[in-house]
Amino acid sequence: MNIRQRRQTTLPSELLEKLGLSEGDSLAVEIKNQKAILTPKRQVALDAFRELQRMFQDSGIPLKEMLDEVDRERTKRAREDVA
Amino acid sequence: MSLNTPRDFFVDTNVLFSAFYGSANSEVVLRAHEFGQARLVVSQEVLGELIRNTNKKIPQAIPVLEKFLRTNPPKLVKDSIVTEAKIKNFVHPKDQKIFQSAVDAKADFFVTGNIKHFKTKDLHKYFEIRILSPKEAADKLTSKHSGDLF
Numbered sequence: 001m002n003i004r005q006r007r008q009t010t011l012p013s014e015l016l017e018k019l020g021l022s023e024g025d026s027l028a029v030e031i032k033n034q035k036a037i038l039t040p041k042r043q044v045a046l047d048a049f050r051e052l053q054r055m056f057q058d059s060g061i062p063l064k065e066m067l068d069e070v071d072r073e074r075t076k077r078a079r080e081d082v083a
Numbered sequence: 084m085s086l087n088t089p090r091d092f093f094v095d096t097n098v099l100f101s102a103f104y105g106s107a108n109s110e111v112v113l114r115a116h117e118f119g120q121a122r123l124v125v126s127q128e129v130l131g132e133l134i135r136n137t138n139k140k141i142p143q144a145i146p147v148l149e150k151f152l153r154t155n156p157p158k159l160v161k162d163s164i165v166t167e168a169k170i171k172n173f174v175h176p177k178d179q180k181i182f183q184s185a186v187d188a189k190a191d192f193f194v195t196g197n198i199k200h201f202k203t204k205d206l207h208k209y210f211e212i213r214i215l216s217p218k219e220a221a222d223k224l225t226s227k228h229s230g231d232l233f
Contacts, residue, residue, distance in 0.1 A: 028154070041154055045117050048151035049102075055144040056103040063104040066140060067196075070096050070132050071177070077128075078177040 091158065092116075093124040093185035095178075095195035096132040098217055111221035112194055116157065120224060123157035126184035130159060160188040169209045175200035186210055194220045 003009050016022065019040050026041040092112060102109035115121035125133075130152075137144055163183035174182050178200050185193045193214045195201070203214045215223070 042117050045151055045154040046114075048147050048154060049113065049117075051147045052103050052144060052151055053105055055141060055147060056100075057105060059141045059144075061140045063100060066100050066104075066136060067097050069136050069140070070100070073132065073136070074177045074181075078180070081180065082176070 089115075089120055089122045090191040091124045091188070092121045092192045092194055092220065093126075093160075093188060093190035093212075094129070094157075095181065095193070095197065096129045096136075097196035098194050099125075099129075099133050100136075101196055101217065106217060108217035108221035109196075111224055112217060115224045117155055124160060124185070124188055124190050125157045126160050126181055126188070127162045128181055128184065158188075160184055163187045169206075173202040173205045186212055192220060192223075 001009050001012070019038075021027070021040055028039045028041050028044045030037045030039065092115070094112060098109045098112060102113045112121065113123070116123040134145070134148070137148055161184070163180060163186075166179045166183045167186075170179050170183050170186070175197075178195070178197065182193060182201070190212055193201075193212050194217060195214065196217060198214060198216045201214050206212075206214060
């Protein structure tokens with residue numbers, strides 16, 4: 001891949017195909033030890049989502065407790081708004 | 084609207100938390116956003132509830148939550164200040180403000196785990212937005228007829 005004027009380059013179609021990317025998709029770029037790692041942004045989000053699921057499910061805090069807290073907070077705010 | 088334009092799914096806080104706890108139906112809605120089949124919409128109040136309660140109960144998850152939200156952010160809409168009378172009549176008091184935000188944002192769907200708090204038939208007479216449970220939303224998104232939606 002050559003870098004042309006104004007730092008532009010073209011990603012080979014084979015690379016995009018392997019990454020499941022098409023026009024309009026986004027890439028995240030991470031620099032590690034002078035190497036650029038390109039990751040589809042969708043994959044970054046899905047990896048973060050999986051990590052969130054692991055953290056929430058391993059937290060020992062049940063879903064019901066979390067939702068009850070949201071409900072309590074929302075009920076309190078609604079009462080304050082009325083007042 | 085083009086057939087390829089993803090529809091706006093306003094999601095209640097309970098849908099986001101349910102997805103993080105592994106609810107398959109809520110997960111379908113979040114994944115649809117990542118794959119461009121739907122656009123997630125949240126209000127400032129929903130985002131605040133998500134962040135505040137995560138910070139309170141599972142603070143170690145905050146950096147990952149931030150990464151998740153920043154990578155492909157949902158559409159963030161302002162909280163509504165005035166609630167219409169029809170919404171006051173047909174929505175549980177604690178959910179009125181959030182539902183009004185979804186209506187004002189002109190979202191196509193409102194997805195909530197607390198569907199019993201909404202008189203859906205009455206609301207449908209007055210508002211174009213359709214109220215769905217996570218299962219109904221997942222069914223729509225995975226239906227072979229979903230092409231009709233998008």
